[in-house]
Amino acid sequence: MKALAWLRTSSGRALVPLAIVVLIGCVFHQNGAFFEWSTHRAMLREISVLGILACGMTLVIVAGGIDLSVGSVMAVAAVSVSLATMPLGLGGGTAAALVVVLGTTLGLVSGALIARFRVQPFIVTLAMMVFARGLAKLLAGGKKVTNYVALPDGSSTTVDLPALFRAIDSKVLGDHVSVVTLIFAGSLLVTWLVLARLTAGRYLYAVGGSYEAARLSGVPVGRTLVLAYALCGAFAAVAGICQAAQETHGDPETGAGYELDAIAMVVLGGTSLAGGRGGVGLTLVGALTLGMLQKILSLNAFSTEARLMLTGGILVFAVLFQRPWQSQQ
């Protein structure tokens, strides 16, 4: 059993489901399609938006909370970045910065309510989920925000897609890597920095581990909770910008249900929903496991129905596997 000691570590346990999924891919490779880089590039591109959401979710879950509003905040961001760049004609950088500020503000509001009034995060972010969805629809005026814009004189015209959208939707490094994937990688890096290299990260783990112990130890508990939700909102905004770029429009309905996928990625990695343990590396493993699985199922032409059912089953399996093992006597 000694050789398997690494299986006891959280990263070891997270890697097992991924390894199994890769193995399945190697067996059902669909005439070698699983061994093509383009397959994996597409997979990485597909998980990137969810992965960015999962980064923010990791921060919140480590702090012992949950954020159900990320899908809606993402829609607000997608709509507002589309509005700012296409009908209003703002520069891509300015628009992106404003939208990230907007997302951060929404997260800040959730965090402040949770920290100040000690309301359950589930309730507060559920309310924010509904509110932000409404805000997205209000901003969009009930339809998708596209590059087909109305002019002041009443006529309509088609404007060029903003450079920001084209840049995000392109591929770099000899067409080998999508830009959204790089943004995902950047998000992972930022999250890692916060959790592992900043005092704020220590406070996040402490608050998630035990709120009362953290408070008595002199941790700024309120500020820490607000920070977690604010950062989560910022990541949701980034995800929304990427989503708008990929869809080439701002859809107020986008991102519905994404919060659950993001939570699934975090949990699949082995970060505990109870808070106080886990990390962003685990979230990456979780995201890869989920993405790879989806890819294999679609390569093998499983129907959507079967894919959903299989994904659910595998989630349960992976989470059962990640429960701490009883030490053997």
Add this chain to the structure above:
Amino acid sequence: MLLELVHVSKVFGSTRALSDVSFDVRPGEVHVLAGGNGAGKSTLIKILSGAITDFQGDLRVGGAAVRFHAPQAAVRAGVATLHQELSLIPGLSVLDNLLLGERRSLVSAWRGGAHVAECRTLLERVGLGIDPRRPVETLGLSERQLVEVARALRRAASVLVLDEPTSSLAEPEAERLFQLIAELRAQGKGVVFISHRLDEIFRVADRITVLRDGQVGFSGPASELDQASLVEKMAGRPLDASNAASSPESAGVTLAVSHLASHPELDDVSFELRTGEIVGVAGLQDSGSSALLRALCGASRHQGELTLEGRRFSPDTPRAALAQGVCHLARDRSESVFPARSITENVTLSSLGRLFPTGLLAIRRERALAARATEPLALVASSLAAPAGVLSGGNQQKVALARCLLAEPKLLLLDDPTRGIDVAAKADVHRLVRAAAARGTSVLVASSDLDELLALSDRIVVLFRGRRCAVLSRDAFDRTRLLALAMGAEAA
């Protein structure tokens, strides 16, 4: 004989909780069970109430040997216990709580109505004029305690065991309880009464059994004892008036507490703490010693004047207190240790702001600091990167103490720092506390272990029901007197 324990022994792991204890309850009498912390009272109560089922010796109800295999069995045999901890379910109504665990038909459980009148009468008997359909969570602490009393009354067919029943009752409710006890006695039922309060003990007792270190130290009619001799029996040694020792040197005052109150546990406490001095806070469970420490570290609201090193000090959060050099070690390890995080992270948590003012961690420096801070702890750990949760309780406590010490506090507040840890770890904790005091840190240590306070403190403040009832300096230390004071005897 309603209930008898004959030559009962109970061993937990390597500790003997009870050895060869015999105890009985006769009809129409109140039998007081007395003893200090760890004397074995709780174990005995658990055996009587069916919570502990594997023990040596015999248990007899009405002369017939029985074995309670579960708490319900005790209730069915007519032995009801009022436990010290509240055991009501907040979301349910008073009615449902009173009937909980009884066999009821589905229809009556659904209708409930038939029992309402009965329960209302029962509640009135304990002096509680409330609607039995009210949810328990809308009741105050002492009302809940009375509901517990009502439930125990309902169940007590022959014997009622009361474990510190007055600890959360105010004067009038306690008065009502004593009347009830008198009624039960008149009805020929037996009452087992556990209390730490001398006045109460002598008010109700017909007979007294004193437990000391798991053995019967005394058993006989209450008339054979007075307050002083009871305390002597519990302490196991006579009251010694003169115990001359070195008196502490005078130094600057670090903390001055004047008229500190924190509702509802603490009421008008004043004392001073000098630089480098270790002051013990003695008191029973509801004396307010934890509340005192929590108020001083800003964890709870408080009124009164606090002065720290000559400046006004009124922390509203533990973080504010920490910024002024006041560090608190909670009584409960779940409030002081983060089991999932590494030892290093546990140790540095309270000092991160001071060590890394930019907010950016220097991992290697942090590790070196944690290594230095844990060096004097004599930790038994494979590595400082290991999660604190794998350590034994004693080692976890040392890690939590190291967190406080690394913050270099002027004032260290320790709430029962050696509760439930082994002897070696206890000695380590004492050594660390003394060393900190020698470096000029003032230490306020609350403890349920009187011997610990006597060994560690320069002075001892005694609290009783949230008030300071005495301050003893080292030359006046005496275990028996300390116990008497903590139990509410008049200060001599």
